[in-house]
Each structure stands twice: as structure tokens, then as C-alpha cells.
Amino acid sequence: MIKMKNIYLIGFMGSGKSSVGKSLCILLDCDYVDTDTVVEEKNNKTIVDIFASEGENAFRIYESKVLREVPFENCVVSTGGGIIENEKNVEQMKNTGIIVYLETSFSKIDERLKMDLSRPLWNQNKQKKKELFEKRIDLYRSCANVTVKTDDKSYHDVAAEVVSYIVGE
Ligand SMILES: Nc1ncnc2c1ncn2[C@@H]1O[C@H](COP(=O)(O)OP(=O)(O)O)[C@@H](O)[C@H]1O
Ligand SMILES: O=C(O)C1=C[C@@H](OP(=O)(O)O)[C@@H](O)[C@H](O)C1
Numbered sequence: 001m002i003k004m005k006n007i008y009l010i011g012f013m014g015s016g017k018s019s020v021g022k023s024l025c026i027l028l029d030c031d032y033v034d035t036d037t038v039v040e041e042k043n044n045k046t047i048v049d050i051f052a053s054e055g056e057n058a059f060r061i062y063e064s065k066v067l068r069e070v071p072f073e074n075c076v077v078s079t080g081g082g083i084i085e086n087e088k089n090v091e092q093m094k095n096t097g098i099i100v101y102l103e104t105s106f107s108k109i110d111e112r113l114k115m116d117l118s119r120p121l122w123n124q125n126k127q128k129k130k131e132l133f134e135k136r137i138d139l140y141r142s143c144a145n146v147t148v149k150t151d152d153k154s155y156h157d158v159a160a161e162v163v164s165y166i167v168g169e
């Protein structure tokens with residue numbers, strides 16, 4: 001079996017990392033990790049509960065640990081939107097794979113996450129969300145090997161576009 005480098009999906013909350021990741025791992029017939037799901041399973045708590053009872057810093061420690069434990073090849077990895085705030089995480093992803101940025105506008109994210117209560121950092125006032133979005137954009141852009149715009153595409157189409165980049169590498 002030919003092994004491939006890991007593919008790390010990065011981007012803001014609601015950009016489609018988890019949905020695209022599941023579709024992508026079927027197309028590529030490889031393993032799949034969603035760092036948020038692993039954090040929840042390991043702690044037997046939802047992310048909302050972790051933020052509420054232990055705080056964001058504790059969540060960031062769990063998240064970085066999960067990333068370090070991902071196998072170094074053959075995985076599609078859907079990360080959480082804040083994973084790039086830690087330089088060591090970025091270094092780890094750069095060293096072990098290709099970083100794919102799912103670029104989505106704030107207005108489209110707002111539309112997708114309208115009813116969402118599962119993301120503590122989305123569940124705050126609009127000004128704060130916008131500031132977080134603006135602050136992170138440069139980080140996503142600077143560490144990405146590949147950028148795919150998602151606004152007017154289904155997540156299946158986004159996954160297919162990622163495959164076309166990977167095959168062309
Ligand atoms: N390309 C897309 N088009 C329409 N809806 C999408 C798309 N990508 C994701 N969504 C929807 O947006 C929400 C968040 O998607 P998700 O994959 O959980 O994003 P992330 O993991 O980046 O936070 C879900 O309801 C999902 O169905
Ligand atoms: O942007 C963030 O800081 C976060 C994004 C979430 O994942 P998604 O990007 O999959 O929503 C999750 O990791 C947590 O709520 C924090």
C-alpha cells in the first residue's frame with residue numbers, strides 16, 4: 001500500500017473542516033482524525049463542557065496533545081479552528097504533511113453557524129467573533145500550502161478540489 005503524507009485541514013469555525021475531512025478520507029481511502037472528536041472522547045466531555053469547567057487553556061493543551069499523537073502519515077486530519085494559534089502545532093503539521101486552508105467568508109460562516117451552540121468561541125457577540133476571524137486570517141494564510149475557497153461549493157466539491165491539488169503535487 002502506498003503511504004501518503006498527512007493532510008491537515010485548517011480554517012475558521014464553520015469553514016467545513018470536519019465535513020470536508022470525512023468526505024476526503026473516503027475519496028483517498030485513508031485514515032481520519034478529527035482533533036475535536038478525539039479531545040471529547042478522551043475527556044468524556046463535550047467541548048462546551050471542557051470550556052465551561054476547565055477553561056480554554058485546558059482545551060488548548062488537550063488539543064495540542066491530540067495533534068502530537070496523530071500518526072505521521074496516511075491521515076486526513078480535521079483540526080479545530082484555533083489550532084494554528086500555537087506555533088508548535090503549525091510546525092508539527094508542516095513537518096508531517098500538507099496544510100490545506102479552507103477559506104470561507106465571515107458572512108457565509110455566520111449563515112452556516114446561525115443555530116450553532118456547540119462552539120464556545122462562536123457563542124459570543126458579533127464584534128468579538130469578527131475580531132477573532134480577522135486576527136486569525138493571516139495565520140491561516142501564512143501556514144497554508146494550499147488554499148481552497150468554500151463559499152459557493154458543497155463540501156463534497158471542496159473535497160474533490162483538495163484531491164485534485166494533492167494528486168497534482
Ligand atoms: N461547503 C459547505 N456548504 C454548505 N454547508 C457547509 C459546507 N461546509 C460545512 N457546512 C456546514 O457548516 C456547518 C459547520 O461545518 P463543519 O464541517 O463542522 O465545520 P468546521 O469543522 O470547520 O467547524 C455544518 O452544519 C456543515 O454542514
Ligand atoms: O476556533 C476555535 O478556537 C475552536 C474551533 C472548534 O472547532 P471547529 O473549527 O471544527 O468548529 C473547536 O476546536 C473549539 O470550539 C475551538
Ligand SMILES: [Mg+2]
Nearest residue numbers: 017018036079
Ligand atoms: Mg470541526
